[in-house]
Each structure stands twice: as C-alpha cells, then as structure tokens.
Amino acid sequence: MPVLILAIASFLVFVAIVVLLLIADLLESRAIRQKRNLTLANSLALLSIPEAFDPIYSILWEAPVAALKLMDSAGTSGIPAAGLRPIYEEAAARFPEIYEGCGFVPWLQFLEETQLISWHGCNVVLTPDGHAFLKFRFVTDAMVEA
Numbered sequence: 001m002p003v004l005i006l007a008i009a010s011f012l013v014f015v016a017i018v019v020l021l022l023i024a025d026l027l028e029s030r031a032i033r034q035k036r037n038l039t040l041a042n043s044l045a046l047l048s049i050p051e052a053f054d055p056i057y058s059i060l061w062e063a064p065v066a067a068l069k070l071m072d073s074a075g076t077s078g079i080p081a082a083g084l085r086p087i088y089e090e091a092a093a094r095f096p097e098i099y100e101g102c103g104f105v106p107w108l109q110f111l112e113e114t115q116l117i118s119w120h121g122c123n124v125v126l127t128p129d130g131h132a133f134l135k136f137r138f139v140t141d142a143m144v145e146a
Contacts, residue, residue, distance in 0.1 A: 060098060063091030068116060068134055071126040078125035081108060 067084045088107050092099035099107070108124065111117045116130035126134075 060095065063087050063094075064111060064116075065134070067111070068126060068130055071117060071124060072131065072134060074125075076125065078120055078123035080122055081119075081124050084108070084124065 067087045070084065070087070071079055085104055088099075088104050092102075102110075108117070111124075112119065115127055116133055117124045118127050119125075
C-alpha cells in the first residue's frame, strides 16, 4: 500500500512539474515576442520626419514618399494597402540594412504612427498631416534644387 501511495504521489508531482514547465515556456515566449515587437517597432525608428528634409537622409524616404504620393493620387477613398507592397519590397531590396526585420505591416504602422496615413477598412488614406508633409517636402525640394 505505501508503494501505491508513493507511485501516485510521484505521478502527481511529475504532472505538476510538466504543467509548471509549460507555464514557464508560455511566459518566456510571450516575453520574447514582446521584445521582438519592440525591436520591430524601433527598427524604423531610424527614420524620422525631419530626416525626410535632410538631403543626406532623404533618399531613405523615397519609398514612403512614393507611397504617400500614390495614396494622394487615389483621392479620399484611398488605395488598398496591398497596392503599396511593391513600393515596400523595392525599398527593402534597396536598403536591406534599414528594412531588416521589418515587414510590410510594420512599415505601414510606422507611417500610421507618424500620422501620415490612416486606415479606412482595407484602404489606406493620406491624412491632412500627410498632405502637408508632401506639400512642404515638395516646396523644400524645389528650394534645395534652386
């Protein structure tokens, strides 16, 4: 009888250890995922709006500006987000060190966080700040060339 009790107790301890290991693994993977998301969110933090007007860094803004111009040409209804993917893929191929670890959706989220675009269902639309950015950047570019 004591052997049976010992066997049942050791089985229950084994099950408890397995459950605790699963919980620890779940919590660790969640922490890793949060760190990765912060890294992805910060990967485009290398880009800032003032750099879009700096001749040295403005080349990094060619893709976002091309996407904003495409959205501007679409009008108030905007364009499907998938229509911007070729612009993103070209920029990611051209500047892999900037876009490393940053997918298409985080790129769009970066533009949304800078308040240049907003989502309307599946479409992305240029915000008033986005219009002002394009207008001011165009004027600034013209002044630099002159």
